[in-house]
Amino acid sequence: xxxxxxxxxxxxxxxxxxxxxxxxxxxxxxxxxxxxxxxxxxxxxxxxxxxxxxxxxxxxxxxxxxxxxxxxxxxxxxxxxxxxxxxxxxxxxxxxxxxxxxxxxxxxxxxxxxxxxxxxxxxxxxxxxxxxxxxxxxxxxxxxxxxxxxxxxxxxxxxxxxxxxxxxxxxxxxxxxxxxxxxxxxxxxxxxxxxxxxxxxxxxxxxxxxxxxxxxxxxxxxxxxxxx
Amino acid sequence: xxxxxxxxxxxxxxxxxxxxxxxxxxxxxxxxxxxxxxxxxxxxxxxxxxxxxxxxxxxxxxxxxxxxxxxxxxx
Numbered sequence: 001x002x003x004x005x006x007x008x009x010x011x012x013x014x015x016x017x018x019x020x021x022x023x024x025x026x027x028x029x030x031x032x033x034x035x036x037x038x039x040x041x042x043x044x045x046x047x048x049x050x051x052x053x054x055x056x057x058x059x060x061x062x063x064x065x066x067x068x069x070x071x072x073x074x075x076x077x078x079x080x081x082x083x084x085x086x087x088x089x090x091x092x093x094x095x096x097x098x099x100x101x102x103x104x105x106x107x108x109x110x111x112x113x114x115x116x117x118x119x120x121x122x123x124x125x126x127x128x129x130x131x132x133x134x135x136x137x138x139x140x141x142x143x144x145x146x147x148x149x150x151x152x153x154x155x156x157x158x159x160x161x162x163x164x165x166x167x168x169x170x171x172x173x174x175x176x177x178x179x180x181x182x183x184x185x186x187x188x189x190x191x192x193x194x195x196x197x198x199x200x201x202x203x204x205x206x207x208x209x210x211x212x213x214x215x216x217x218x219x220x221x222x223x224x225x226x227x228x
Numbered sequence: 229x230x231x232x233x234x235x236x237x238x239x240x241x242x243x244x245x246x247x248x249x250x251x252x253x254x255x256x257x258x259x260x261x262x263x264x265x266x267x268x269x270x271x272x273x274x275x276x277x278x279x280x281x282x283x284x285x286x287x288x289x290x291x292x293x294x295x296x297x298x299x300x301x302x303x
Contacts, residue, residue, distance in 0.1 A: 181266060181297045192270045200272040201264060212285065215271035 011179040012113040013194050021195040022049050022106070028217045034210075041161045048161065049106035049195070051208075056097050057137055099124050100137075104208050106195065107160060114174040115198055118159055118166040119206050131167060138207050154206075169202055177201070193218045240280025244273050251296055266295045 013021075022038060026049065029036035040047040105118040121129040131154060159166045178198055182189045196218040200210045238247065248263050257263065266272055267286050283292040 177297075177299065181264070181269065181295070183269070183295075197266075197270050197272075204272075204274060209274050210271075212271075212273060212277060212281070215267055215273065215286065218268060218270035 011182055011189070012175060013108075013115065014113070015108050015110060017194065018108045018115060019047065021193050022047070024193055024217060025049065025195050025214075028214060032211060032213050044161060046108070046161060048108070049104075051104045053102050055100050055102060055137070055207075057100050100129065102134075102207060103166075104203075104206075105159070105166070106199065109171050112171045112175065114171045114178070115195060116171045116174075117169045117199070117202055117206070117208075118157075119169075119208070120164075120166045121207075134167070134207060138205060167206070169206065174198065174202075238279050240278060240283065242279045243275060244277045244279070244282075245275035247279065247294070248275070248296075255298070257298060262299045264297045264299075266297065267292075269295050 026036050026038050028034075029051075034051075035053055036049055036051045038047055039050045100121050100123060102121045103119065106115050107118060109116045119134075121134050123129070153170045154167055155170060156165050157168045158164065178194070178201075181197065181201070182192065196210065196214050199208070200214065200218075203210060244265055247265060251265075252261075252263050255263075264272055267282055273282060279292065282294075286292060
């Protein structure tokens, strides 16, 4: 028994639509000061979304993650103290703060016909973060998702435009998953901003969060839609 | 993955993460299956987001429609 969905091509993202979604996305980002911009490459004529943000991190491991790191050699950084600390002691002893520069790019993959997330992070002295270090700052509820989710693997690849190493969320499951979310509602799907839908799903796993305000943009009632 | 909708009464301060945990138990999902929740079928709110806030932005008539989508257990 085969159950065919709405034509699967409907849920692929054409490059033209990718650019339009990105344009709407950037406009909204500018309105709320979320820091995204559209960059183009002079040579290739391709464009991509880019965001850089700086985050102050404690070097503590938050309590949710302590089980995961039993093998870690950097014991001194963890707040595994035997006696309880009062607030004044805790602040001084356990945490050093450091600034991390996160960079996220959204590029279009013409072979998969979906957007792809590239990301990297480094300390201010230029030292890049490892994937484990990046995941250390991800919300605890996403920890389990790192292994299982609508992404096959995270690999390190050369950025197609910049030629520098970035981590990449492999796109081979994106189409399948996004199609499931959009469901059979082709009419609805036409008005959905694919980038917002996709990025709000995959971004948090790598520390990228979209403010709720994007949800209002995510589904525009277009002027051509049925009235009512 | 198939999406369905059901009706539940939820306190305003319940977070998305709380909802996810509840639905996963309700559906008896395996640990390796993941659940994603969407508002307007177009945006996945962050896990800390309170349902009450979502209702204020996107709900009406005492109802907030959310969709959930579960993934298979990969590998």
